[in-house]
Amino acid sequence: MATPLGLSSLFSSRLSTTPSLFPINRKEFNRRRIILVTAGGGKPTILVAEKLGQAGIDLLKKHANVDCSYDLSVEELCTKISLCDALIVRSGTKVGRDVFESSRGRLKVVGRAGVGIDNVDLAAATEYGCLVVNAPTANTVAAAEHGIALLTAMARNVAQADASIKAGKWMRSKYVGVSLVGKTLAVLGFGKVGSEVARRARGLGMHVITHDPYAPADRARAIGVELVSFEVAISTADFISLHLPLTAATSKMLNDETFARMKRGVRIVNVARGGVIDEEALLRALDSGIVAQAALDVFTVEPPVKDNKLVLHESVTATPHLGASTMEAQEGVAVEIAEAVVGALRGELAATAVNAPMVPPEVLRELKPYVVLAEKLGRLAVQLVTGGSGVDAVKVTYASSRCPDDLDTRLLRAMVIKGLIEPISSVFINLVNSDYVAKQRGVKISEERMVLDGSPGDPIEYITVRIANVESRFASALSESGEIKVEGRVKQGVPCLTKVGLFGVDVSLEGSVILCRQVDQPGMIGRVGSILGDENVNVSFMSVGRIAPGKQAVMAIGVDEQPSKETLKKIGDISSIEEFVFLKL
């Protein structure tokens, strides 16, 4: 008989009843708790390593001993940390494995006063039993306002003209700008910041279009913004503003190839992450005149090197990652992070937790392969989306012969959400924050239990994930009712993809998957296999699902490495292949 997850015990509000928030056993938990309540006269100690708004400091001081020490070297941080229960940073402090090692188990919470947590080693934090929380909402407006500030300053050469007048010059004709009214602005990424930028740009009289395959169409419509394809966005825009997270899919999204497809004289604003643009390619595009101007708040390496050619370029307006830096945002972020850190030190559930809490080992042991399956099905399904009204209606079906009370699916539901949202967002999802994040993004997850006959052996027979109201990059992934549909099972402990749309397949969910639809005929597996073999791409699995002999079939190919663009093109060029898609797991 399976043990129900009993997740409520993970989330009760007192420290003494929430050992599972931290991946340690109860004895160790109590030992640390004793340290926590006795150190510094009964209060925990919090190290604030970067400047934090006063309201946040005041709040922390009510509950803890607060040590504000800025500009610490790595050695100084590692020395101090062994005396601290929590650490608060912004993006300028690297919290690496060495910090967790040096804390010798005392550090329980790291608070990131802002959104991006790329400066915190999450794997090490989780390994050392340290909860990481962030403050994802309080600087949204500040980042949007900075985007608009850069847009207007760039269009009217404000920074260049200011530098020139300060150098004693009076150059009125050199700094004639361009107008914004009536121009087309393409907002790439229509999340929290992107939608606020779009709203403001509409107020400036701009025609605003946006590309975000995962954003709800009604949210865009409500502010008079048109959701378009990536191609339309980049090829018709006079201005492009970036508001995407840095992910594998968005890394160097603007590159030589995409710049070549833009309108000559396009102007670009980036307050997202430097890595979304290939900086060398941007330099070439500026020099050749494809890009007339750029305004950049973020860089691949921060701070950029002293003689960085982009920063020095006369058509570039640059700021040192100031998007979140307003008095109001910093006060808001400070309070948001202070509340999260104090709450987490008390053992309360933190809605903005970004690393995984521990699930009791006996439960995890049984559900482990299904947890992986759930996440990978979510990840596959979202990668099949290309447009439509955004990812807002997701249905998860669990088919099991166990009685519903004997199977708690909350962990699986959280993992489906993780798979759906992480590839398209800067938010990290775990059991603690999954429902919160899904709700914030307007994604409605409905769950259905299908009770099967037979003796309850395995906890689950199969899991199906469906996304409604969307278009797919791979039409064969659509069910009869037009939803994207993927289904998987655990076979001998290995999560496998067993159905795509109406087609049965059988491929283990490891590495990556190529799906091809073709007219069923002999020799197809060999042809695709040899193209992959020529490039040394190891094929782990291949399977073909067909409707009837000689009719259409879907071939699923598991590959260990990512094939090059050229190799994928060769596969697509095989005449009998009608459509294909590469999906990263």
Ligand SMILES: NC(=O)c1ccc[n+]([C@@H]2O[C@H](COP(=O)([O-])OP(=O)(O)OC[C@H]3O[C@@H](n4cnc5c(N)ncnc54)[C@H](O)[C@@H]3O)[C@@H](O)[C@H]2O)c1
């Ligand atoms: N410069 C600063 O100081 C500053 C301040 C705040 C946020 N940021 C950065 O701005 C970015 C956006 O932040 P946010 O809070 O709006 O995040 P968010 O998660 O609310 O929004 C990101 C949006 O990008 C979309 N997206 C993901 N992949 C996409 C793709 N391939 N094509 C098109 N759209 C895609 C998502 O669907 C989502 O709607 C992040 O990179 C964040 O780190 C920078």
Ligand SMILES: O=C(O)[C@H](O)COP(=O)(O)O
């Ligand atoms: O991720 C963020 O919140 C922004 O990039 C701001 O970073 P900062 O806190 O270092 O200003």
